[in-house]
Amino acid sequence: MHIEAKELGKTYGEGEAAVCAVKPCTFALESGEQWAVTGPSGSGKSTLLHLLGGLDRPTRGQVLCDGRDIFSQNDSRLADFRLRHVGFVFQSYHLLPELTAYENILLPCLLKGEKADKHHLDHICDRLNLLDRLQHLPSQLSGGQQQRVAIARALANRPQILLCDEPTGNLDSQNSENVVALLKDMAAELRLTLVVVTHDRDIASQYARVLTARDGVVGGDV
Numbered sequence: 693m694h695i696e697a698k699e700l701g702k703t704y705g706e707g708e709a710a711v712c713a714v715k716p717c718t719f720a721l722e723s724g725e726q727w728a729v730t731g732p733s734g735s736g737k738s739t740l741l742h743l744l745g746g747l748d749r750p751t752r753g754q755v756l757c758d759g760r761d762i763f764s765q766n767d768s769r770l771a772d773f774r775l776r777h778v779g780f781v782f783q784s785y786h787l788l789p790e791l792t793a794y795e796n797i798l799l800p801c802l803l804k805g806e807k808a809d810k811h812h813l814d815h816i817c818d819r820l821n822l823l824d825r826l827q828h829l830p831s832q833l834s835g836g837q838q839q840r841v842a843i844a845r846a847l848a849n850r851p852q853i854l855l856c857d858e859p860t861g862n863l864d865s866q867n868s869e870n871v872v873a874l875l876k877d878m879a880a881e882l883r884l885t886l887v888v889v890t891h892d893r894d895i896a897s898q899y900a901r902v903l904t905a906r907d908g909v910v911g912g913d914v
Protein backbone atom coordinates (compact mmCIF):
# COMPACT_ATOMS: atom_id res chain seq x y z
CA MET A 693 0.00 0.00 0.00
CA HIS A 694 1.20 3.50 -0.88
CA ILE A 695 1.41 5.75 2.19
CA GLU A 696 1.65 9.51 1.94
CA ALA A 697 2.10 11.92 4.84
CA LYS A 698 1.03 15.49 3.99
CA GLU A 699 1.95 18.27 6.40
CA LEU A 700 1.46 15.61 9.07
CA GLY A 701 2.01 16.81 12.63
CA LYS A 702 1.12 15.98 16.22
CA THR A 703 1.17 18.19 19.30
CA TYR A 704 0.30 16.76 22.71
CA GLY A 705 -1.33 19.07 25.23
CA GLU A 706 -2.02 22.77 24.93
CA GLY A 707 -0.57 26.18 25.78
CA GLU A 708 2.47 26.17 28.05
CA ALA A 709 2.37 22.38 28.38
CA ALA A 710 2.20 21.70 24.63
CA VAL A 711 4.76 19.21 23.28
CA CYS A 712 5.22 19.14 19.53
CA ALA A 713 6.09 15.45 19.08
CA VAL A 714 6.03 15.49 15.26
CA LYS A 715 6.52 18.75 13.36
CA PRO A 716 4.62 19.00 10.06
CA CYS A 717 6.26 16.66 7.58
CA THR A 718 5.56 15.49 4.05
CA PHE A 719 6.86 12.27 2.52
CA ALA A 720 5.71 9.22 0.57
CA LEU A 721 6.40 5.52 1.10
CA GLU A 722 5.86 3.60 -2.13
CA SER A 723 4.00 0.32 -2.05
CA GLY A 724 6.35 -2.53 -1.10
CA GLU A 725 9.18 -0.32 0.12
CA GLN A 726 11.04 -1.10 3.34
CA TRP A 727 11.89 1.86 5.58
CA ALA A 728 13.67 2.40 8.87
CA VAL A 729 12.76 5.32 11.13
CA THR A 730 15.64 6.22 13.36
CA GLY A 731 16.60 8.91 15.86
CA PRO A 732 17.22 9.35 19.58
CA SER A 733 14.74 8.61 22.35
CA GLY A 734 11.95 11.19 22.52
CA SER A 735 12.46 12.37 18.93
CA GLY A 736 8.94 11.42 17.81
CA LYS A 737 9.47 8.00 16.18
CA SER A 738 6.65 6.17 17.96
CA THR A 739 4.26 9.09 17.49
CA LEU A 740 5.01 9.12 13.76
CA LEU A 741 4.46 5.35 13.49
CA HIS A 742 1.15 5.58 15.35
CA LEU A 743 -0.01 8.32 12.97
CA LEU A 744 0.99 6.32 9.88
CA GLY A 745 -1.05 3.33 11.08
CA GLY A 746 -4.05 5.29 12.30
CA LEU A 747 -3.48 4.35 15.97
CA ASP A 748 -3.49 8.02 16.92
CA ARG A 749 -5.00 11.08 15.21
CA PRO A 750 -2.78 13.96 14.06
CA THR A 751 -3.33 17.55 15.14
CA ARG A 752 -2.63 18.66 11.58
CA GLY A 753 -2.18 17.25 8.11
CA GLN A 754 -3.16 13.96 6.56
CA VAL A 755 -2.16 10.35 6.00
CA LEU A 756 -3.25 9.03 2.62
CA CYS A 757 -3.25 5.27 2.10
CA ASP A 758 -3.61 4.43 -1.58
CA GLY A 759 -4.90 8.00 -1.93
CA ARG A 760 -7.53 7.73 0.80
CA ASP A 761 -7.41 10.10 3.80
CA ILE A 762 -7.59 7.60 6.67
CA PHE A 763 -8.47 10.22 9.30
CA SER A 764 -11.58 11.37 7.44
CA GLN A 765 -13.19 8.21 8.86
CA ASN A 766 -14.87 7.97 12.26
CA ASP A 767 -13.15 5.97 15.02
CA SER A 768 -14.98 2.74 14.31
CA ARG A 769 -14.19 2.82 10.58
CA LEU A 770 -10.60 3.75 11.39
CA ALA A 771 -10.37 0.71 13.72
CA ASP A 772 -11.73 -1.45 10.91
CA PHE A 773 -9.15 0.00 8.51
CA ARG A 774 -6.37 -0.91 10.97
CA LEU A 775 -7.70 -4.41 11.51
CA ARG A 776 -7.84 -5.13 7.77
CA HIS A 777 -4.86 -3.29 6.38
CA VAL A 778 -2.24 -2.62 9.06
CA GLY A 779 -0.12 -4.99 11.15
CA PHE A 780 1.65 -3.67 14.26
CA VAL A 781 4.62 -5.17 16.09
CA PHE A 782 5.76 -3.65 19.40
CA GLN A 783 8.91 -3.90 21.48
CA SER A 784 7.16 -5.74 24.32
CA TYR A 785 5.17 -8.19 22.13
CA HIS A 786 1.76 -7.44 23.73
CA LEU A 787 0.63 -11.08 23.64
CA LEU A 788 -2.36 -12.10 25.74
CA PRO A 789 -0.84 -14.28 28.50
CA GLU A 790 -3.78 -16.65 28.98
CA LEU A 791 -4.02 -17.54 25.28
CA THR A 792 -1.76 -20.01 23.48
CA ALA A 793 0.55 -18.80 20.73
CA TYR A 794 -1.89 -20.03 18.09
CA GLU A 795 -4.88 -18.38 19.78
CA ASN A 796 -2.94 -15.09 19.90
CA ILE A 797 -2.17 -15.40 16.18
CA LEU A 798 -5.81 -16.20 15.40
CA LEU A 799 -7.18 -13.23 17.34
CA PRO A 800 -7.19 -10.63 14.51
CA CYS A 801 -9.09 -13.10 12.29
CA LEU A 802 -11.69 -13.62 15.04
CA LEU A 803 -12.03 -9.84 15.49
CA LYS A 804 -12.59 -9.44 11.76
CA GLY A 805 -15.45 -11.91 12.03
CA GLU A 806 -14.47 -13.84 8.94
CA LYS A 807 -13.26 -17.39 8.59
CA ALA A 808 -9.51 -17.64 9.23
CA ASP A 809 -7.38 -18.53 6.23
CA LYS A 810 -5.79 -21.61 7.78
CA HIS A 811 -3.50 -22.19 4.82
CA HIS A 812 -2.10 -18.65 5.18
CA LEU A 813 -1.69 -19.00 8.97
CA ASP A 814 0.11 -22.33 8.59
CA HIS A 815 2.39 -20.78 5.99
CA ILE A 816 3.41 -17.78 8.10
CA CYS A 817 3.86 -19.95 11.22
CA ASP A 818 6.11 -22.22 9.16
CA ARG A 819 8.10 -19.27 7.78
CA LEU A 820 8.48 -17.86 11.29
CA ASN A 821 9.58 -21.28 12.56
CA LEU A 822 6.74 -21.53 15.09
CA LEU A 823 5.03 -24.79 14.14
CA ASP A 824 6.28 -26.67 17.21
CA ARG A 825 5.42 -23.83 19.60
CA LEU A 826 1.80 -23.08 18.73
CA GLN A 827 0.22 -24.73 21.78
CA HIS A 828 2.56 -22.99 24.23
CA LEU A 829 1.56 -20.04 26.38
CA PRO A 830 3.62 -16.85 25.95
CA SER A 831 5.24 -17.44 29.38
CA GLN A 832 6.59 -20.75 28.04
CA LEU A 833 8.32 -19.03 25.10
CA SER A 834 11.62 -17.17 24.79
CA GLY A 835 11.64 -13.47 23.88
CA GLY A 836 12.58 -14.26 20.29
CA GLN A 837 9.76 -16.80 20.03
CA GLN A 838 7.25 -14.37 21.55
CA GLN A 839 8.22 -11.69 19.05
CA ARG A 840 7.83 -14.18 16.19
CA VAL A 841 4.33 -14.98 17.48
CA ALA A 842 3.60 -11.24 17.54
CA ILE A 843 4.83 -10.95 13.93
CA ALA A 844 2.61 -13.88 12.90
CA ARG A 845 -0.35 -12.19 14.59
CA ALA A 846 0.43 -8.93 12.77
CA LEU A 847 0.42 -10.83 9.45
CA ALA A 848 -2.66 -12.97 10.13
CA ASN A 849 -5.16 -10.72 8.35
CA ARG A 850 -2.92 -10.22 5.31
CA PRO A 851 -2.24 -6.51 5.95
CA GLN A 852 -0.66 -4.34 3.25
CA ILE A 853 1.29 -2.29 5.80
CA LEU A 854 3.51 -3.65 8.59
CA LEU A 855 4.59 -1.13 11.24
CA CYS A 856 7.13 -2.16 13.88
CA ASP A 857 8.15 -0.09 16.91
CA GLU A 858 11.60 -1.14 18.20
CA PRO A 859 10.78 -4.79 17.43
CA THR A 860 14.22 -5.95 18.57
CA GLY A 861 14.45 -3.68 21.63
CA ASN A 862 14.10 -6.57 24.12
CA LEU A 863 16.10 -9.17 22.19
CA ASP A 864 19.72 -10.33 22.29
CA SER A 865 21.83 -9.75 19.20
CA GLN A 866 21.23 -13.14 17.59
CA ASN A 867 17.45 -12.95 18.00
CA SER A 868 17.55 -9.34 16.79
CA GLU A 869 19.28 -10.35 13.58
CA ASN A 870 16.80 -13.16 13.12
CA VAL A 871 13.77 -10.89 13.61
CA VAL A 872 15.19 -8.19 11.29
CA ALA A 873 15.80 -10.82 8.58
CA LEU A 874 12.35 -12.37 9.01
CA LEU A 875 10.61 -8.99 8.79
CA LYS A 876 12.53 -8.23 5.60
CA ASP A 877 11.75 -11.61 4.03
CA MET A 878 8.08 -11.68 5.03
CA ALA A 879 7.53 -8.10 3.84
CA ALA A 880 9.14 -8.92 0.48
CA GLU A 881 7.20 -12.16 0.07
CA LEU A 882 3.84 -10.61 1.02
CA ARG A 883 4.64 -7.33 -0.80
CA LEU A 884 4.06 -5.22 2.30
CA THR A 885 5.08 -1.66 2.91
CA LEU A 886 7.35 -2.09 5.95
CA VAL A 887 8.30 0.59 8.46
CA VAL A 888 10.67 -0.35 11.30
CA VAL A 889 11.38 2.15 14.08
CA THR A 890 14.79 1.58 15.64
CA HIS A 891 17.27 3.67 17.58
CA ASP A 892 19.93 1.11 16.58
CA ARG A 893 22.06 2.59 13.80
CA ASP A 894 23.35 -0.83 12.70
CA ILE A 895 19.82 -2.03 12.10
CA ALA A 896 18.76 1.21 10.40
CA SER A 897 21.75 1.00 8.05
CA GLN A 898 20.38 -2.27 6.65
CA TYR A 899 17.44 -0.44 5.08
CA ALA A 900 17.67 1.24 1.70
CA ARG A 901 15.26 3.97 2.81
CA VAL A 902 15.63 5.79 6.12
CA LEU A 903 13.59 8.52 7.80
CA THR A 904 15.40 10.34 10.57
CA ALA A 905 13.62 12.00 13.49
CA ARG A 906 15.27 14.68 15.61
CA ASP A 907 13.29 16.75 18.11
CA GLY A 908 10.13 16.07 16.13
CA VAL A 909 11.67 17.06 12.80
CA VAL A 910 11.30 14.16 10.38
CA GLY A 911 13.79 14.18 7.53
CA GLY A 912 13.85 12.03 4.43
CA ASP A 913 16.01 9.30 3.07
CA VAL A 914 19.54 10.36 3.96
Ligand SMILES: Nc1ncnc2c1ncn2[C@@H]1O[C@H](COP(=O)(O)OP(=O)(O)O)[C@@H](O)[C@H]1O
Pocket residue numbers: 704705711712713731732733734735736737738739740905
Ligand atom coordinates in the same frame (compact mmCIF):
# COMPACT_ATOMS: atom_id res chain seq x y z
N1 LIG B 1 0.71 10.63 25.14
C1 LIG B 1 1.61 11.61 25.25
N2 LIG B 1 1.32 12.75 25.92
C2 LIG B 1 2.23 13.76 26.01
N3 LIG B 1 3.44 13.74 25.44
C3 LIG B 1 3.79 12.64 24.76
C4 LIG B 1 2.90 11.52 24.62
N4 LIG B 1 3.52 10.58 23.86
C5 LIG B 1 4.74 11.08 23.57
N5 LIG B 1 4.90 12.31 24.10
C6 LIG B 1 6.08 13.19 23.94
O1 LIG B 1 6.32 13.35 22.56
C7 LIG B 1 7.71 13.31 22.28
C8 LIG B 1 8.00 12.19 21.29
O2 LIG B 1 7.73 10.93 21.90
P1 LIG B 1 7.85 9.55 21.13
O3 LIG B 1 7.10 9.65 19.85
O4 LIG B 1 7.43 8.48 22.07
O5 LIG B 1 9.41 9.46 20.82
P2 LIG B 1 10.37 8.21 20.52
O6 LIG B 1 9.51 7.07 20.10
O7 LIG B 1 11.29 8.69 19.43
O8 LIG B 1 11.12 7.91 21.77
C9 LIG B 1 8.41 13.15 23.61
O9 LIG B 1 8.77 14.42 24.07
C10 LIG B 1 7.34 12.54 24.48
O10 LIG B 1 7.55 12.86 25.82
Ligand SMILES: [Mg+2]
Pocket residue numbers: 737738739857
Ligand atom coordinates in the same frame (compact mmCIF):
# COMPACT_ATOMS: atom_id res chain seq x y z
MG1 LIG C 1 9.33 5.17 20.90
